[in-house]
Amino acid sequence: MTNPAQAVHLLLERKETLAVAESLTGGLLAATIVEVAGASAVFRGGLVAYATDLKATLVGVPEPLLEKQGPIDPDVALSLAEGARRTCRADWGIGTTGVAGPDSQDGKPVGLVYVAVTGPLGRQVDELNLDGGRASIRAGAVSHALESLVMLLRSPSANTSA
Template identity: 35%
Template sequence: MVDYLSCLDKALVETLKNKSLTITTAESCTGGMVASSIVNISGASDIFKEGYITYSNEAKERILGVKHETLEKYKAVSAETAAQMAEGAVRISKADISVSVTGVAGPSREDDKPVGLVYIGCCYKGETHVKECDLSGDRHTIRCQSTKEALKFVLDIIKTNR
């Protein structure tokens, strides 16, 4: 994967192992990069339950239970969708924590949302948190930055919600 992720993914796997927590991922624009960065670390089998790549709206609804009304009203790239993706992933996987990513990686706008707009959701201890990111660069760069931001976000949530 990308070198700058190695510290974050190792830190996340170690933190989850130390706290005996499991994680699941629900990804759209990153297409599995978050899950891949986690399982790239030795020992990930102790903490990683499963990952969902729900690129289409239909998959978000069918697999994760994102409400059709949410996708109609707020669209796929929204805080509301990121929250429901994270909640759905935790619910169906029975993991302790989930992280979701939905955004516009480019090169074109989507539903009038600008390239680089990304929402990251995290569900932990019954609470759902969402972070908005405004990233820049080409498609690959935005996807890598989104992965990094997702890993950082989960670490921050775990540290602040002991």
């Protein structure tokens, strides 16, 4: 598991900033980042868009995408990450969306999560199928988001996957 301090340290080294747009993690990702001393030098802010309509109005996810794909979708995760970057004027953005349970949502199973990271070295979106209860699923999404960010920050060149 990636220590959030690794992400903060790498951002400090690179003199770059981070913002997040969270759905299923509901602020847990931002809270995890700001627990690190010195995070204020790199963390611009976070948006919690738990309700689907706020993904469009607060973060800028295109309404047609939400209408067609629903809120739990890899393209929505990417749009959340890009919206965080744009809204908070950050170098890097992370977006999280998925189903933490206890019930499925819009035909999507509990534990289905999409985590996206976008920035100057590329972008990445991952589909996760996590086990456990709400707390475990949310914590797993946060951990994966930080691992993905650290991987991209350590990448010598652009890394794009979808």
